[in-house]
Amino acid sequence: MAILLRTEKLKKYFGLVSAADHIDLEIEEGVLTSIIGPNGAGKTTLVNLLTGNIFPDSGKVFFKEEEITHLPIHERVKKGICRSFQIMNIFPKLTVFENVLIPIFALMNKSLSFYKLIDDHLDAKEKAEHLLNEIGLIDKKNLTAGILSHGDQRLLEIGLAMAPEPKLLFLDEPTAGMNPIERIKVLENIRKLSREKRSTFVIIEHDMDIVFSLSDRIVVLHRGQIIADGTPEEIKKNEEVKKVYLGEEIFWQKR
Amino acid sequence: MKRIKFFLLLALIIFLFSLPAFSGKYILYITIHILILSVFALGFNLLLGYTGLLSFGQAGFFAMGAYACAKILLILPSLLLGTMTGMIAGALAAFILGFLCVRHTRIYFSMLTLSFGMMIYSLAWKWREVTGGDDGLVGIPRAPLEIPGVFSIDMNPMGNYYYYYVLVISLLAIYLLYRLIQSPFGLTLKGIRESENRVAYAGISVRHYRLLSFTIAGLYAGLAGSFLPPLENTVTPPIAHWTHSAEPVMVTLLGGIHTFSGPIVGSIVFYIIKDIIVRYTQYWLIWFGAIIVFLVLVFRGGIVIFLIERIWPLIKWR
Numbered sequence: 221m222a223i224l225l226r227t228e229k230l231k232k233y234f235g236l237v238s239a240a241d242h243i244d245l246e247i248e249e250g251v252l253t254s255i256i257g258p259n260g261a262g263k264t265t266l267v268n269l270l271t272g273n274i275f276p277d278s279g280k281v282f283f284k285e286e287e288i289t290h291l292p293i294h295e296r297v298k299k300g301i302c303r304s305f306q307i308m309n310i311f312p313k314l315t316v317f318e319n320v321l322i323p324i325f326a327l328m329n330k331s332l333s334f335y336k337l338i339d340d341h342l343d344a345k346e347k348a349e350h351l352l353n354e355i356g357l358i359d360k361k362n363l364t365a366g367i368l369s370h371g372d373q374r375l376l377e378i379g380l381a382m383a384p385e386p387k388l389l390f391l392d393e394p395t396a397g398m399n400p401i402e403r404i405k406v407l408e409n410i411r412k413l414s415r416e417k418r419s420t421f422v423i424i425e426h427d428m429d430i431v432f433s434l435s436d437r438i439v440v441l442h443r444g445q446i447i448a449d450g451t452p453e454e455i456k457k458n459e460e461v462k463k464v465y466l467g468e469e470i471f472w473q474k475r
Numbered sequence: 476m477k478r479i480k481f482f483l484l485l486a487l488i489i490f491l492f493s494l495p496a497f498s499g500k501y502i503l504y505i506t507i508h509i510l511i512l513s514v515f516a517l518g519f520n521l522l523l524g525y526t527g528l529l530s531f532g533q534a535g536f537f538a539m540g541a542y543a544c545a546k547i548l549l550i551l552p553s554l555l556l557g558t559m560t561g562m563i564a565g566a567l568a569a570f571i572l573g574f575l576c577v578r579h580t581r582i583y584f585s586m587l588t589l590s591f592g593m594m595i596y597s598l599a600w601k602w603r604e605v606t607g608g609d610d611g612l613v614g615i616p617r618a619p620l621e622i623p624g625v626f627s628i629d630m631n632p633m634g635n636y637y638y639y640y641v642l643v644i645s646l647l648a649i650y651l652l653y654r655l656i657q658s659p660f661g662l663t664l665k666g667i668r669e670s671e672n673r674v675a676y677a678g679i680s681v682r683h684y685r686l687l688s689f690t691i692a693g694l695y696a697g698l699a700g701s702f703l704p705p706l707e708n709t710v711t712p713p714i715a716h717w718t719h720s721a722e723p724v725m726v727t728l729l730g731g732i733h734t735f736s737g738p739i740v741g742s743i744v745f746y747i748i749k750d751i752i753v754r755y756t757q758y759w760l761i762w763f764g765a766i767i768v769f770l771v772l773v774f775r776g777g778i779v780i781f782l783i784e785r786i787w788p789l790i791k792w793r
Binding site: 337 | 651654655657658659660662663665669670674676679680681684
């Protein structure tokens with residue numbers, strides 16, 4: 221499998237705190253990768269660095285062997301990298317339908333169209349309906365996004381991240397705060413899309429059930445460094461991983 | 476609701492077109508001013524209500540439009556050319572200054588626009604050779620509307636042609652803006668207002684879209700400004716002052732920032748209140764300020780929202 225994304229000695233410090241400390245990471249196409257680690261391990265920072273939300277102090281990021289270290293967010297999206305956020309980041313005062321239309325118009329290069337009404341863009345509307353169907357929000361398409369339940373807002377968040385049809389998609393705690401049914405729906409979706417090889421997923425999760433059942437590969441971060449990298453089986457046996465999750469001993473024994 | 480909206484609109488347009496038949500010169504003069512302020516404020520609201528940027532320097536672009544139009548009319552008396560030059564001058568100034576302003580948001584953006592606006596003001600005040608300094612530009616003709624070889628309409632002050640000219644162009648500009656906010660571009664701007672980060676992750680350069688929005692607002696300010704010289708026959712520096720920038724801010728807040736018609740309704744109320752108070756006292760600004768404060772507090776979210784959410788259900792219920 222081809223390597224989609226690669227980092228070279230990626231470094232980011234916030235004051236004296238190392239959020240990313242010489243990270244060398246490769247993400248392969250079609251391999252569902254999870255990034256785990258204790259709180260403050262630098263998981264979100266890593267995603268921020270890879271998607272252009274912040275820039276590294278030093279080191280390089282390559283996407284399909286092309287350097288993108290200092291590329292702004294929107295250009296990375298055009299190349300095929302997108303993400304969802306841990307903290308809700310939707311358009312609360314727009315309807316669910318309008319929410320997904322924004323990235324869809326961008327994908328179709330129609331965001332600059334300023335005379336033709338939205339209603340007359342039938343192809344974009346169709347695409348939006350299709351996406352809403354996929355994430356299971358089609359019944360709520362005319363509701364204002366801000367009044368949706370927490371779980372539905374998370375679904376929309378993931379839908380917005382999927383809308384640009386990225387090659388590589390980072391999901392930052394996609395199922396946080398969802399009820400079990402919604403969670404299953406989201407996971408099924410991820411599994412399906414991953415199997416169809418439409419996107420390569422990189423997931424940040426706290427829920428170990430999800431991580432171990434879903435991932436092909438797990439990367440463990442601790443204090444900005446990769447301390448383990450392998451299949452779920454390998455990670456389960458890794459002594460160092462157990463050490464950083466000290467205090468969650470029971471949790472590890474359970475499996 | 477939609478049908479009633481349509482008929483109200485139609486009635487308003489018919490009313491505006493038939494206004495010269497039953498009202499005097501003064502009413503027409505005030506109506507032209509309302510139209511100018513409406514166009515000015517609508518452009519401003521594209522920034523505030525739809526892109527989420529509060530500009531305090533719009534009078535600068537208004538003045539660019541007015542001075543550019545005046546200059547053209549003094550050299551070459553053609554109304555259409557003056558209006559177009561005014562529009563382009565406003566848009567061009569907004570594009571150049573916007574390049575620096577849209578790098579920032581919130582209060583930083585507001586302060587930058589305020590200072591750039593005041594720079595244009597001091598330019599108008601000090602650059603005597605071009606702007607006439609504090610005397611301004613005088614003796615601007617109300618040039619005929621003509622396309623050489625096709626037609627020519629005399630804009631004689633005694634006729635009502637200039638009123639129709641402003642009315643038609645204003646309505647056209649308003650209609651285009653109305654289309655714009657319902658287009659994919661308008662939706663994208665609303666997205667930027669709600670969450671610029673999310674829009675960036677849709678693959679859109681937020682800065683470019685802000686700049687475009689700022690330029691369009693400048694174009695509308697320039698258009699509004701270009702209506703002024705043929706009406707007043709003079710242009711003076713105070714139209715570039717920041718107190719003039721406050722007018723679109725005020726009327727937009729009054730009418731409602733999240734409704735398209737807000738700035739128009741605000742402009743109408745603004746001139747009605749002003750016109751009534753001025754008859755009684757020369758300290759009209761004090762009273763005016765007090766009334767505005769009262770209205771903003773009572774009509775949360777603007778007059779239009781108040782009418783739609785509070786008054787309309789009462790009528791419908793009966």
